Amino acid sequence: MPDDHRPETRAIRGQLNRTQYREHSSPLFLTSSFTFESAGAMADTFAGHGEGIIYSRYNNPSVDELVAKVCAMEGMEAGFATASGMSAVFASLAALVEQGDHIVATRAVFGSTHQILTQILPRWGISHTYVETDDPAGWAAAVRPETKLFVTETPSNPGLQLVDLELAGQFCREHGLLFVVDNCFATPYLQRPGDYGADLVTHSATKWMDGQGRVLGGLLVGSQEVMERVIFFCRHTGPAMSPFNAWVISKSLETLHVRMEAHCRSALDLALWLQQQEAVAAVHYPFLPSHPQYALAQRQMKAGGGIVTFELRGGAAGATRVLDSALLCTRSSNLGDTRTILTHPATTTHSKLSITERAAVGITDGLLRMSVGLESVEDIKVDLLRGLV
Structure with a gap:
């Protein structure tokens, strides 16, 4: 599909998987694993050189199509689909920090995100400092030598406080921080944090992306460099979205x-x-x-x-x-x-x-x-x- 199509067109026409039957609507690839034509082809795929698909925990045609659509809508290079929005949020943090690291986060975050920052990550020696959404001077004051991430959601849940994405992008570049944005409330149709320098964008696809209260799902999309770390983490810790849920959400993106x-x-x-x-x-x-x-x-x-x-x-x-x-x-x-x-x-x-x-x-x-x-x-x-x- 041409890259100059608008996001709404890409959401409708971003079909990756058409079988020999040439179906008009994307098929559902409801399978846990995939086969190989030869031992060599299987070895090449596991070595990262082949074009085969290994296992639906890693990727699946139905999931790949959803990820490709959201990447196109957000203007990002790569992505991964998870089983829920909170698994996406957790992966956006845990994949990018290690013991001794520090996170700066805006105070107005979802309740479960707060629990991850205050109750779970500290168990592994990862600390955080909360800052106000509209206080760039406070953001700078919170930065330490060990700070790695600036994390925010805008609009916030539930207070609908906003973060100036342009200022935040400049702040992260000046301080060498990765810029992580929860874009769930706005969706890529209303707002694209990547246009302001976000390195990683998360979504609870359970919400507006599905839009009908049917399935759970989460999305992470970002730069190729950042997503390599996130994809490695997700493939080996296993929060993968099911092919069925991916197919449902992918169809929902069309509207x-x-x-x-x-x-x-x-x-x-x-x-x-x-x-x-x-x-x-x-x-x-x-x-x-x-x-x-x-x-x-x-x-x-x-x-x-x-x-x-x-x-x-x-x-x-x-x-x-x-x-x-x-x-x-x-x-x-x-x-x-x-x-x-x-x-x-x-x-x-x-x-x-x-x-x-x-x-x-x-x-x-x-x-x-x-x-x-x-x-x-x-x-x-x-x-x-x-x-x-």
Whole structure:
């Protein structure tokens, strides 16, 4: 396929695997292993010289097609697909650091990412320092001789805080750090961190990439040099995505741009509407003019994404009332679905953080995260109004 096609075209036309039957839709290669025509061919492949496929833990035609699509959409050179988003996040860290190394990370990260940084990596002598998303001077002050990575997610989960990707890319180049970005909330359709110098980009493909709450998956894409280390780590530790899940997500990417445009349009509508509700104390959405980083969002994102967070004046009781009153919106910890989902981060996704840690990233007891689906916006408003009293 020509390299000058736009990302949405590449997502639809990026079919790698057409058999002798010349099927129009990509086939599913549901096999654990592959055969070889001769002993020599098998030996050459294991030695890295042949073109055969060894084992689906290493690669698989269905998985390869998904990886190639995401690389094309993100403008990256190589990638690996994992069994879940968190296995991708873990691999993005563990593959690139060793005992004694140090990581600088923005404080507003997903709850499980926080657990990896604070509870798991320290067991192996890997330390970290948290910095604020909008404080480049603080980033520089946190760098040590042993610092190897700068890790961030933008927009953040759940507070929708942004990191200036251009500044972050410059910062990493100046300090010789690898730049790792969790791009899950934005997707490659809305934002491409690689354009700003990111060395590695991660995704929970479970979310918007699948978009229908069906399968788990994670993606890592980056420069060839960085991905060689990540691929080695993943091939030998085994977090590989299943061929079936890869096939499902690859097909879903064909509609990602259409879905994200609709999610973003509805999310902005709902954010503006929520601002007018007496029971709502604050609304957070990158493309709201009231967002403190609105100008930055306009500069580095195509649209604001499908997540809206809002704080209830009634605190935890107000949030519980909205959750329990909902008949259409789903109570779940997931996001990125065709169905609108409400989540209370303080008691679910970020419940393992201390009260102080939650307060530092803006997670109050009254905060709700809404993953805006594809239902009628008016029906979602009616459903929310049941609890906004």
